Each structure stands twice: as structure tokens, then as C-alpha cells.
Amino acid sequence: MTWPAMSxxxxxxxxxxxxxxxxxxxxxxxxxxxxxxxxxxxxxxxVVWRRMSYFGDTLAHSALFGIALGLLLDIRLELAVIVxxxxxxxxLVFMDNRRGLSTDTILGILAHSSLALGLVIISFTDxxxxxxxxxxxxxxxxxGGNLLxxxxxxxxxxxxxxxxxNRLLAIxxxxxxxxxxxxxxxxxxxxxxxLIALIVAVSMKVVGxxxxxxxxxxxxxxxxxxxRTPEAMALLASMxxxxxxxxxxxxxxxxxxxxxPSIVVMASLxxxxxxxxxxxxx
Amino acid sequence: MNSDVLLNARDISLQYNQRQxxxxxxxxxxTRQIVTLxxxxxxxxxxxxxxxxxxxxxxxxxxxxxxxxxxxxxxxxLQVDQSMPVSVSRFxxxxxxxxxxxxxxxxxxxxxxxxxxxxxxxxxxGELQRVxxxxxxxxxxxxxxxxxxxxxxxxxxxxxLYRLIADIRDRHGCGILLVxxxxxxxxxxxxxxxxxxxxxxxxxxxxxVSNDPAYLELFGKKDAETLAVYTHHHNHSHDLAGDVVDxxxxxxxxxx
Numbered sequence: 001m002t003w004p005a006m007s008x009x010x011x012x013x014x015x016x017x018x019x020x021x022x023x024x025x026x027x028x029x030x031x032x033x034x035x036x037x038x039x040x041x042x043x044x045x046x047v048v049w050r051r052m053s054y055f056g057d058t059l060a061h062s063a064l065f066g067i068a069l070g071l072l073l074d075i076r077l078e079l080a081v082i083v084x085x086x087x088x089x090x091x092l093v094f095m096d097n098r099r100g101l102s103t104d105t106i107l108g109i110l111a112h113s114s115l116a117l118g119l120v121i122i123s124f125t126d127x128x129x130x131x132x133x134x135x136x137x138x139x140x141x142x143x144g145g146n147l148l149x150x151x152x153x154x155x156x157x158x159x160x161x162x163x164x165x166n167r168l169l170a171i172x173x174x175x176x177x178x179x180x181x182x183x184x185x186x187x188x189x190x191x192x193x194x195l196i197a198l199i200v201a202v203s204m205k206v207v208g209x210x211x212x213x214x215x216x217x218x219x220x221x222x223x224x225x226x227x228r229t230p231e232a233m234a235l236l237a238s239m240x241x242x243x244x245x246x247x248x249x250x251x252x253x254x255x256x257x258x259x260x261p262s263i264v265v266m267a268s269l270x271x272x273x274x275x276x277x278x279x280x281x282x
Numbered sequence: 283m284n285s286d287v288l289l290n291a292r293d294i295s296l297q298y299n300q301r302q303x304x305x306x307x308x309x310x311x312x313t314r315q316i317v318t319l320x321x322x323x324x325x326x327x328x329x330x331x332x333x334x335x336x337x338x339x340x341x342x343x344x345x346x347x348x349x350x351x352x353x354x355x356x357x358x359x360l361q362v363d364q365s366m367p368v369s370v371s372r373f374x375x376x377x378x379x380x381x382x383x384x385x386x387x388x389x390x391x392x393x394x395x396x397x398x399x400x401x402x403x404x405x406x407x408g409e410l411q412r413v414x415x416x417x418x419x420x421x422x423x424x425x426x427x428x429x430x431x432x433x434x435x436x437x438x439x440x441x442x443l444y445r446l447i448a449d450i451r452d453r454h455g456c457g458i459l460l461v462x463x464x465x466x467x468x469x470x471x472x473x474x475x476x477x478x479x480x481x482x483x484x485x486x487x488x489x490x491v492s493n494d495p496a497y498l499e500l501f502g503k504k505d506a507e508t509l510a511v512y513t514h515h516h517n518h519s520h521d522l523a524g525d526v527v528d529x530x531x532x533x534x535x536x537x538x
Contacts, residue, residue, distance in 0.1 A: 181421070
């Protein structure tokens with residue numbers, strides 16, 4: 001048994017047997033981390049298959065712009081982040097290719113200018129916010145309200161993803177073929193981007209803006225070698241993500257390491273172990 | 283519209299980025315007819331296919347399809363990312379109207395039953411083309427649109443693939459629009475050839491066209507040379523925008 005698995009079992013065992021002594025914040029952290037990891041697995045598969053990791057990064061960076069807007073307009077921050085990410089997703093879907101610049105360059109411009117703009121706007125607000133919490137996550141401060149919010153969002157994303165699974169697979173394999181066969185490919189692309197935007201908005205609390213993409217791509221990359229169907233890869237990615245969350249929280253609990261980065265380190269470790277066990281695509 | 287007519291395009295033009303891609307193309311496709319589009323790279327073959335499929339609207343002109351027509355489309359190529367684990371049968375099941383028995387039948391028809399459980403990314407060029415053809419057949423198409431079906435297939439495999447396509451027409455009674463740039467191999471299986479270079483250079487039954495001086499000028503000279511390379515000769519020139527510069531002695535009519 002690998003040691004992350006062992007430590008995750010220890011965490012779970014600790015919660016089950018000592019509920020009265022385990023603080024509520026750990027339970028909240030564990031539940032919200034598991035919810036996000038479970039849905040980041042299947043969604044992350046599409047990010048890997050469609051080579052959208054830079055898109056994920058751009059969305060994540062624009063989340064800080066959302067935070068800044070939320071502080072400025074005094075609206076709920078989660079909502080502001082979703083609006084900012086969704087706006088960016090719309091912008092990317094409806095911009096066509098006649099601008100003489102590659103998507104890569106456009107994404108780079110959007111990612112960094114929205115991050116920078118967010119930081120500048122935040123400096124103007126009176127709020128003394130903890131920037132580190134947004135950049136690297138703040139899982140241990142998840143409140144009951146946050147947890148409910150994460151739960152609802154994850155369930156909605158999971159449901160939409162499940163209902164559109166085959167259509168999304170079809171456009172991923174060959175967009176024009178899918179279109180000839182009657183799928184509205186633009187709507188599907190937009191849907192996928194919005195789902196990623198939603199997950200970015202909720203996983204900000206878990207691993208932070210700068211590490212969100214890792215939660216989307218490392219678990220599917222780890223699962224790839226062990227899967228022969230898209231569904232198996234998605235399921236395995238969810239499991240790897242959950243394991244990483246358990247391991248990260250355990251490490252935070254026992255050795256006082258920062259939770260978000262610990263989760264990502266744990267996922268990377270699982271990826272390396274997976275590669276050693278199965279070096280190639282099956 | 284006559285029920286034998288699957289598709290009727292009139293005076294189709296397409297402009298993209300201020301560039302004329304297609305100019306006044308008219309084309310009719312009938313049931314049980316194989317029409318081959320030939321022409322050099324950049325002639326607008328794929329653009330015309332996209333218009334026929336309804337993926338791209340023409341800048342001007344009209345296109346009329348048989349109502350409720352089922353179109354099977356075989357794209358030029360399928361690039362499968364290694365990161366995606368998906369078997370041939372799962373790929374085929376993603377198409378419209380895909381049922382398990384139809385998947386088996388289609389795979390058998392294209393001679394690829396043995397590939398059913400193979401991973402898609404591991405297939406060779408020829409195998410992948412057969413699988414794509416199977417996916418088009420699962421639609422039970424009335425019109426089959428094949429964009430360079432023999433791409434990435436070796437010469438022996440190409441002849442076999444074109445025989446298979448002719449067989450499919452006979453068995454299913456569908457109309458076929460075929461894009462190719464190797465005329466030699468498709469000649470025998472084709473009812474009508476349309477030579478395209480942004481406009482229709484010449485068209486007609488292969489037999490009839492082959493006696494056409496314009497056709498001989500276009501294709502005859504290179505007949506004896508290599509099969510793979512097809513050089514496009516014209517009795518008129520195109521300027522950089524693709525417009526016909528001196529069309530006066532070309533022996534067929536250009537509508538500009």
C-alpha cells in the first residue's frame with residue numbers, strides 16, 4: 001500500500017473514530033476537498049484530451065480579477081468569480097481566428113492581464129484581504145456555508161457533465177464529424193468552458209488560484225496509463241484526486257504543512273508512482 | 283425536387299478573409315451516383331465539401347438538400363490524442379443512430395471486424411480510414427461524403443479502398459461525393475468528374491471528359507507518370523487571387 005493511501009485511511013479513521021475530538025473545520029475541509037476532487041477528475045480528463053490546460057490557467061487567473069470585482073462592488077465573492085470566469089469563457093468562444101494571433105498568445109495576454117488587473121484593483125480597496133489565501137488556497141477555513149456552496153456547484157457540474165458525456169466525447173474526437181451528425185458543437189464547447197469556470201470558482205478555496213489547473217490535469221494524467229476507456233480514466237482520475245486531498249489534509253494535520261500545496265504535492269507523487277508502475281499508454 | 287436528386291447546388295461562391303475560395307460552383311448529386319471532385323491543393327475541395335455538409339454557409343448561391351437527408355461523412359483525417367483511451371467500438375458508438383448490431387455490420391462491411399476492441403490511437407492510417415468509413419455507414423446514409431478517403435493509405439490499399447467504396451454504392455444505393463487528388467485510381471468507379479480549381483474547370487462523365495481537349499490538357503499528359511504526384515496543368519492561368527486571367531481559348535465555358 002502506498003503511503004498516501006495509508007495516511008488518507010488514517011485521516012478517515014481518525015474522523016470516524018474520534019468525531020467528537022476532530023474539529024469541524026477538518027470535516028468541512030475534507031468534504032469540500034473530496035467534492036471538488038471527485039468532479040475535477042472527469043472534467044480534467046477533457047482538459048487533458050483537448051489540451052486546454054493553458055485555458056484552465058487563464059480562467060484561474062481571471063478568478064482573481066473576479067475577487068477584485070467582488071470586493072469593489074461588495075457582492076458575494078464566489079458569484080463574482082463565476083461571473084468573471086464565465087465572461088472570459090464567452091469571450092474565448094466567440095472570438096474567431098481572424099485576429100492574426102494564436103490562441104496561445106491570446107490566452108497568455110488574458111491570463112496575466114486579468115491577474116495583474118485584479119491585484120491592482122485589490123490594492124485600491126480598503127479590504128485588508130489575505131492574498132495568499134486566494135493564491136494558494138485556504139481549505140482549513142472552509143465554513144459550513146462554503147461547503148454548501150461547493151456541494152451545490154459540484155452536484156450541478158456533475159449532473160450536466162453526465163448528461164452531455166457522449167456529446168462531449170464526440171466533439172473531442174472530431175468536431176466536424178460531430179457537427180455533421182447533428183451536435184451543436186459551439187454550444188458544447190461553451191458548456192465545457194462554463195463547467196470548467198464553475199469548478200475553478202469553487203476549487204479556489206481548496207488549492208488556490210495558482211494551483212487549480214494541477215487539480216484538473218494531474219489526476220487524469222496519472223489515471224491515463226491504467227485506463228482503456230474514457231469512463232475508466234474519468235473514474236480513476238476522481239479517485240486519484242480524492243486520495244491526494246486526503247493525503248494533503250493528513251500532511252497538513254500531522255506536519256503543519258500548507259494544505260493546498262500539500263494536496264498538489266500529493267497528486268504529483270501519485271502521478272510519479274503511477275508512471276513507475278505503468279510507463280506507457282495502455 | 284426529384285426524389286432521385288439528393289443535393290442541388292447553384293452558383294456557390296465562398297469568400298474567406300477577402301480571398302475568393304470558390305467561384306460560381308454548380309453541382310447536382312443523384313442517388314446511386316459517384317461524383318468525384320479533383321483538383322490541386324488549395325483548389326477549394328474541402329471548402330466545397332463543408333458547404334455541401336452544411337458546416338459552412340456559402341457567401342452567395344443556393345444549396346438545396348433532399349428533405350431529411352441522412353449524410354454520412356468521412357473526414358479527411360482523424361487525429362486521436364494519445365491521452366484519450368478509446369476503443370474502436372466506443373468511437374463508433376458515439377455516432378448518431380449507433381446500435382450494437384449496426385456497429386458490427388459496418389465494421390464487417392469495411393473489413394475491420396478484427397479491430398473492434400483495438401485502441402483508436404494505435405491504428406495505422408489505413409485501418410483508421412476503414413473505421414471512419416464504418417462510422418459514416420452506421421448513419422445508413424443516403425449521401426456519403428468522403429474527403430480524401432485514401433489519405434495515408436499505401437497504393438495497394440488505395441485501390442482496395444476505392445473498390446470498397448464502389449461496392450458500398452451498389453449495396454446501399456446511396457449517392458457518393460468523393461474528394462481525391464489521384465484521378466487514376468478513382469476513374470473507373472466514378473460516374474462524374476468535376477475538376478475544381480476555385481471554379482469548375484471541366485466536368486462530365488469520365489469517358490466523355492476523357493475525349494475533351496480541355497481534359498486531355500488537364501490530365502492526359504501526366505497519365506504515364508507517377509501515380510502519387512498529380513500536377514495540375516491549365517490552358518488558362520490564375521492570378522494570385524485565383525481569378526481566371528486568360529480564359530479565352532480554354533474550350534469550355536467559365537461563368538464569372
